[in-house]
Amino acid sequence: METYVFHLGPCFTVEAAMLANGESPARNFVEALSDGERAKVLALFRLLGDTGRIKNVQKFKKIEGSSPPLWEFKSFQVRMPCFFMPGQRVVVTHGFKKKKDKIPASEVAKAQRIRDEHASRGGAKK
DSSP states (O other): OOOEEEEEOSSOEEEEOOOTTSOOHHHHHHHHSOHHHHHHHHHHHHHHHHHSOOOOTTTEEEOTTOSSOOEEEEETTEEEEEEEETTTEEEEOOOEEOOSSSOOHHHHHHHHHHHHHHHHTTOOOO
16 A cells, blocks of 8 residues: 655655555545645645644644644644654644534544554555
C-alpha cells in the first residue's frame, strides 16, 4: 500500500494515514470538501511542511488530553487530527466538521485508533 502525500516540504512531509484495508479516511475527507475548504486545508499542510510550524493556534494546536499527543489542523469548522512520526513526517488521521466548542471524544478516539493502526503497520511509506 502506498502512502498518499498531501505535501512534501523541506521541513515535513504531510501525509494521509493508511488503514490495513487500503482506506485513507483523511484523503477521502479532503477529496469530499468543497474547493474552498480543500484549498484552505491544503494551504495549512503546505505551511507546516514548508516552514515547520504554524504559529496561529487558531489553525494548528495540540488536542488536549491526548496521549501520546495528537494535533489538529483547523480551518473554520473543518478539523483534521494528526500526529508526528520519525523522519519528519506528519500523518493526518481523518477529518470532521466540528460544530461545538469541544472536540467530541469519539473523534479523538477515532484519531487514536487510526494512529495506532497506521503506526502498527510501520506507517508504510513507499
